[in-house]
Amino acid sequence: MLNMTKERDETKYDLFEIINNRRSIRKFLDKEVPEDVIEKILLAGIKAPFAYQICSVVYTKDKEKMKNLRRMGIYPTTNLFMVFFIDFNRMEKIVKERNYEYNFDDGLLLWLGVQDVSLVVENVVLAADALGLGSVLLGGAPMMADQISEVFNVPSKTFPVVGLCIGYPDPDHFMAVRPRFPLKHSAFKDEYKDLSKEEIKECMKAMDEGYITQGYYIKQNAKIPLQKGEDKIGFDKYSWTEHISRKITQGSWYKESLLNVLRRQRFDLE
Ligand SMILES: Cc1cc2nc3c(=O)[nH]c(=O)nc-3n(C[C@H](O)[C@H](O)[C@H](O)COP(=O)(O)O)c2cc1C
Structure with a gap:
């Protein structure tokens, strides 16, 4: 049973309504997303099913970081930006704590990571929507791994899968729900x-x-x-x-292959 408190009245909670009405938002109000709302959204994110729990997220509202991202060719359209990573840095440490030595196929690891990250991201997107926010993903993150690592101080064996801009949709820029294949x-x-x-x-x-x-x-x-x-x-x-x-x-828009970028983050893909 839903608890119909005042807070709940301000949000949409019908899952199918949220899913069926969600659309990427590309124009946002200049309004800050409060920390407690961010926490709620991220908690929904990490409730997703996981294979290895090798997803981490870094979020920022920091103006200087946003400026740096833009300078490097990453263009968040909101004042809240998240990046979702395949994170094997943390798992390596856990394995070490257990006195084991890492021995895994890094190619497979990356697939597993994409599986884990995708599920977290979708939960985050839907949770944001349920709280009256909107979002748009930025898919160029993997090719900008070097720049993202620099801005967010991210260690190797950690790889960005996708960026996410979250904010309050501008009601003056209505976006319709996009079609799908039948x-x-x-x-x-x-x-x-x-x-x-x-x-x-x-x-x-x-x-x-x-x-x-x-x-x-x-x-x-x-x-x-x-x-x-x-x-x-x-x-x-x-x-x-x-x-x-x-x-x-028209070929890749990027100068080098994704494999090269992955190798620089210490993934062994021979
Ligand atoms: C992995 C991924 C990466 C995306 N990258 C971008 C992007 O870089 N810029 C953008 O404007 N939209 C991006 N999108 C949003 C898609 O264009 C959008 O989801 C798609 O057109 C369907 O529209 P809808 O989300 O409104 O249903 C991305 C979506 C996904 C799933």
């Missing part, structure tokens, strides 16, 4: 279904019509330029599948 094309009973050309087109239609109707890329003024040839697709026809196709076919 469930029948993304969840299969008993065996995997390799989609036909027709079904792929249905997936594309669901996404593209949704994004174009919302004017998603127009509102964000976000269009990836073509590397060669004339761009014949105007903003009115620029859709999600066009955007993601351009993203995936």
Whole structure:
């Protein structure tokens, strides 16, 4: 039974309502998130199921750190920024306390870490939403591991998976709930279904019509330029599948491979 206290009245607690209405927020009010709210959100985060409990989070509201992040090419859009790490530094110490020597496949460890971190992050995102906050993830964190480690004083064997901006949504910048692939094309009973050309087109239609109707890329003024040839697709026809196709076919946006960055953080991936 929910305890309907005054505090609870101020929040949304229907899980399905929270999940179904959540959307990434990209415009926020200049209003500070109090420490007790942050703690509540993070406590919800660490309640997620875990495989090895190799997730740590660092959060900051520090203006100087925000400035440093921006200088290094990381752009939090809120005055509360979190980074979620695969943390094997702590686990190495625990293992040592038990008088064992670390002996594990670092590649597997990283997968396990991504599993652990993902679950914590989703709990945090939903908890924030339940408390009337909004958020947007920043996926470039792994490629900025060196810079993030410097700003947050993070040791090796610890690797950033994703950044998260959390704040109070600006009500003047309404964001609609984004579409998804139809469930029948993304969840299969008993065996995997390799989609036909027709079904792929249905997936594309669901996404593209949704994004174009919302004017998603127009509102964000976000269009990836073509590397060669004339761009014949105007903003009115620029859709999600066009955007993601351009993203995936233009090569990595980063100078070096993720493997190199991981190796610098002392992960053995030979
Ligand atoms: C791992 C991950 C990384 C993301 N990185 C970014 C990012 O760098 N910048 C951004 O604006 N949105 C980012 N997003 C948000 C996605 O664009 C967004 O979740 C997706 O378009 C679906 O929209 P919705 O969250 O509103 O449902 C990221 C999402 C995920 C899951």
